[in-house]
Amino acid sequence: MQIVHYVEELRGIISEAKKQGKSIGFVPTMGYLHEGHLSLARRARGENGLVVMSIFVNPLQFGVNEDYEDYPRDLSRDAPMAEAAGVDVLFCPGVADMYPRGYATFVEVEEITAVLCGASRPGHFRGVTTVVAKLFGLVQPDRAYFGQKDAQQLRVIEKMVEDLNMPVEIVPCPTVRELDGLAMSSRNAYLSPREREAALVLNRSLRRAEEAIRAGERDANRIREQVAAMIREEPLAEIDYVSVNDGVTLREIERIGDRVMVALAVRIGMTRLIDNLQMNLGGEG
Ligand code: PAF
Secondary structure: OEEEOOHHHHHHHHHHHHHOOOOEEEEEEOOOOOHHHHHHHHHHHHHOOEEEEEEOOOHHHOOOOOOOOOOOOOHHHHHHHHHHOOOOEEEOOOHHHHOOOOOOOOOOOOOOOOOOHHHHOOOHHHHHHHHHHHHHHHHOOOEEEEEHHHHHHHHHHHHHHHHOOOOOEEEEEOOOEOOOOOEOOHHHHHOOHHHHHHOHHHHHHHHHHHHHHHOOOOEHHHHHHHHHHHHHOOOOEEEEEEEEEOOOOOOEOOEOOOEEEEEEEEEEOOEEEEEEEEEEOOOOO
């Protein structure tokens, strides 16, 4: 596996791979890898001739009071994990190389970025789409792999790719969970043992919502209330949002139809965690 720090070096590798007719699979990350990232890399390995993973903690997608400075960074830990998962090129650019002095170009998807995480983190998705568009321009992937835990991010990227006719297939991959159900996230590293325990309320409340929907509940408000009530029982948890939306436009719904997403953002102590449940009920009662 090659570790590449500079844009120019990456360009050389990509142009060589293209000359050789290799398909390129791309896994963008902010590092501090976990099984979720590695599952994306393994999937990319199985489907492409060259697998590129990026590790870049993107300052543009963090708000002023967010955890940009504290975000865990450890390349000596991440590199062997990426290599074992089949990554050929680990691209770890510096901020000055990605956003040189005078940088002035941004990519913004409207509407679906105004709700959920976009509402509580203004500017976040503009940072995400800008860096992902830049990375797509550099890596020129045939396929790019994103986890469904960040469901809104996935929809936003799909919309950007569609609207800008980017020649890349977006491959959504399932959320990977710890044995006790906690969705894997680099931010789980912030949790104290007591907070780690409290964080289980996210998955627990989603499983409760799933049961209720499977049992025939179609009133979205009742699902919102049940989920919120369960989260409020956990003293360390503070709700940012509980959304029951249509899963595509991410608009809140009143009646649950064929498709539904229940999405949560919850603060556990100082750590903001997200999780979601997506159900396709086509044909179910
Ligand atoms: O999901 C992430 O880790 C980041 O938002 C991404 C897609 C790598 C862009 O910085």
